Amino acid sequence: MRQVLAIFKREFAAYFATPVAYVFIVIFLLAMGAFTFYVGHFYDNGVANLSVFFGYHPWLYLFLVPAVGMRLWAEERRLGTMELLLTLPIPIWASVLGKFLAAWAFTGVALALTFPIWITVNYLGNPDNGAIAASYIGSFLMAGGYLAISAAISATTNNQVIAFVVSVLVCFLFTISGAPLVLDFFQAWAPIVLVNTISSFSFLTHFQAISSGVIDLRDLIYFGSLIALFLTVNVVLVDLKKTS
Amino acid sequence: MIVIEKLTKNFGPIAAVSDIDLVVAKGEVLGFLGPNGAGKSTTMKMIAGYLTPSAGRVSICGHDVETDTIRAQSNLGYLPEGAPAYGDMTPRQFLAFIAEVRGFRGADAKKRAADAAAITELESVLEQPIETLSKGFKRRVGFAQAILHDPPVLVMDEPTDGLDPNQKHSVRDLIHAMAAEKAIIISTHLLEEVEAVCTRAVIIDRGRIVADGTPASLLARSRHHNAVTLSLPVDQVAAAKAALQAQPGISSVEEVARHDGIATLTAYPRATDLIIENVSALAASQHWDVKELYAEAGRLDDVFRALTTSDAQRARERAGVVA
Numbered sequence: 001m002r003q004v005l006a007i008f009k010r011e012f013a014a015y016f017a018t019p020v021a022y023v024f025i026v027i028f029l030l031a032m033g034a035f036t037f038y039v040g041h042f043y044d045n046g047v048a049n050l051s052v053f054f055g056y057h058p059w060l061y062l063f064l065v066p067a068v069g070m071r072l073w074a075e076e077r078r079l080g081t082m083e084l085l086l087t088l089p090i091p092i093w094a095s096v097l098g099k100f101l102a103a104w105a106f107t108g109v110a111l112a113l114t115f116p117i118w119i120t121v122n123y124l125g126n127p128d129n130g131a132i133a134a135s136y137i138g139s140f141l142m143a144g145g146y147l148a149i150s151a152a153i154s155a156t157t158n159n160q161v162i163a164f165v166v167s168v169l170v171c172f173l174f175t176i177s178g179a180p181l182v183l184d185f186f187q188a189w190a191p192i193v194l195v196n197t198i199s200s201f202s203f204l205t206h207f208q209a210i211s212s213g214v215i216d217l218r219d220l221i222y223f224g225s226l227i228a229l230f231l232t233v234n235v236v237l238v239d240l241k242k243t244s
Numbered sequence: 245m246i247v248i249e250k251l252t253k254n255f256g257p258i259a260a261v262s263d264i265d266l267v268v269a270k271g272e273v274l275g276f277l278g279p280n281g282a283g284k285s286t287t288m289k290m291i292a293g294y295l296t297p298s299a300g301r302v303s304i305c306g307h308d309v310e311t312d313t314i315r316a317q318s319n320l321g322y323l324p325e326g327a328p329a330y331g332d333m334t335p336r337q338f339l340a341f342i343a344e345v346r347g348f349r350g351a352d353a354k355k356r357a358a359d360a361a362a363i364t365e366l367e368s369v370l371e372q373p374i375e376t377l378s379k380g381f382k383r384r385v386g387f388a389q390a391i392l393h394d395p396p397v398l399v400m401d402e403p404t405d406g407l408d409p410n411q412k413h414s415v416r417d418l419i420h421a422m423a424a425e426k427a428i429i430i431s432t433h434l435l436e437e438v439e440a441v442c443t444r445a446v447i448i449d450r451g452r453i454v455a456d457g458t459p460a461s462l463l464a465r466s467r468h469h470n471a472v473t474l475s476l477p478v479d480q481v482a483a484a485k486a487a488l489q490a491q492p493g494i495s496s497v498e499e500v501a502r503h504d505g506i507a508t509l510t511a512y513p514r515a516t517d518l519i520i521e522n523v524s525a526l527a528a529s530q531h532w533d534v535k536e537l538y539a540e541a542g543r544l545d546d547v548f549r550a551l552t553t554s555d556a557q558r559a560r561e562r563a564g565v566v567a
Binding site: 002091 | 289292318320332341342
């Protein structure tokens with residue numbers, strides 16, 4: 001566990017050692033603001049809640065989270081520090097977990113910095129703060145899901161651009177599988193069980209369930225097991241690198 | 245301390261390392277020699293647990309690298325080829341990180357990092373990001389990282405590559421200073437390094453060990469072993485050559501250089517006989533104006549070239565096999 005902490009500290013500091021972290025946070029906040037106020041017409045809706053704001057999270061994460069996750073392993077492979085990391089007496093799972101938690105904490109920092117919008121909505125009206133808190137938790141879990149996918153894909157290449165593009169694609173599939181676009185297509189002919197299964201793989205379905213203000217154990221288990229699955233895949237992929 | 249048994253690594257159809265057996269004991273400094281692509285780095289990566297062998301096993305201080313990886317790696321200091329380090333960190337941060345993952349805490353961790361930095365003379369650059377450091381300092385950061393936990397086994401892939409002569413000398417001094425307490429493997433293609441620091445030299449070619457012995461025993465295999473070189477005025481060369489060739493202990497005499505009226509001859513002994521006394525007695529009795537006269541211990545590059553193949557040659561052979 002101490003090694004997880006050591007890796008976590010190193011990775012977390014690495015984000016802030018370069019301007020990347022600040023650029024990312026600024027873009028993240030600008031994009032959140034732009035979508036909420038201009039595309040989502042936050043003021044025009046005249047409703048004191050943040051559903052517009054949270055509604056864009058899956059789509060923004062689709063591009064922003066792979067950008068956070070792409071460097072995790074691809075950079076180590078390119079710079080040769082992977083050889084250093086894997087020859088230190090650290091179990092692979094500890095490296096995988098430490099890196100993931102650092103990147104997740106970083107997205108958490110970016111997400112937390114959206115707090116002015118929470119202040120705004122409380123200033124303008126009386127929103128359901130419980131639902132907002134639940135949405136923040138759901139959003140953070142969803143970011144973890146996207147990140148676990150991106151981290152695992154990052155371990156397959158030494159090229160960050162490839163890691164980014166493939167991660168966006170895989171994350172897109174996980175997002176879209178619950179969207180009406182896909183479900184309508186299946187609903188016409190497929191048995192309801194299949195439609196529900198496809199829908200249940202979707203980030204959207206589970207995120208929307210949580211952002212309605214109800215934190216259901218099933219949704220937590222969904223995100224928890226998805227993260228665990230992709231971290232396991234990540235460990236296997238790093239281990240496979242040793243036999244190549 | 246290091247036991248390597250039947251170690252083999254195949255990359256697809258290419259055998260990078262085949263059936264290497266090696267035991268390195270405490271107090272030994274083993275120089276791992278071979279042309280580029282002979283399998284030196286691949287072998288070291290398997291010792292360090294970065295690559296999994298296709299067959300065979302490695303153990304460090306009794307811990308199998310494949311099945312007891314963490315304990316084996318705890319006993320190992322490893323400097324990978326090119327001394328990779330996290331460029332965004334300063335040497336102080338980097339060594340603190342290494343100390344932490346190696347299980348040192350608090351004051352002990354600080355002292356370990358400070359000692360490693362002091363031994364490798366990093367104090368002046370402790371606060372500069374590693375990516376801004378010169379090659380020599382980067383190499384020493386990697387060296388500091390490898391010795392921070394005072395490991396009983398040290399494996400270093402080309403520790404002096406890219407260093408200037410002063411830096412090479414200080415790294416060799418460091419290796420000397422640690423040699424008695426550790427089992428050390430260094431790879432190099434600098435032959436003079438083997439003579440300078442190693443107690444044992446292993447030459448590998450195409451993934452196989454082709455020579456294993458003390459540097460002196462390898463030198464004895466050189467055709468220059470005990471050869472005598474002398475320089476004398478050009479007008480005496482013909483007579484000297486004939487007289488030397490007539491000696492029973494000498495197999496051949498070659499003129500190796502000629503400039504400014506001085507010619508240099510090398511006389512090769514018939515067996516491994518010591519011929520310098522005969523040659524110097526002969527020179528005195530014949531009244532040659534000898535400017536220079538010395539016996540050679542041998543040349544490692546003779547041995548190296550005789551035992552190994554160049555990468556171009558291997559590529560040609562491989563292409564030939566495919567065609």
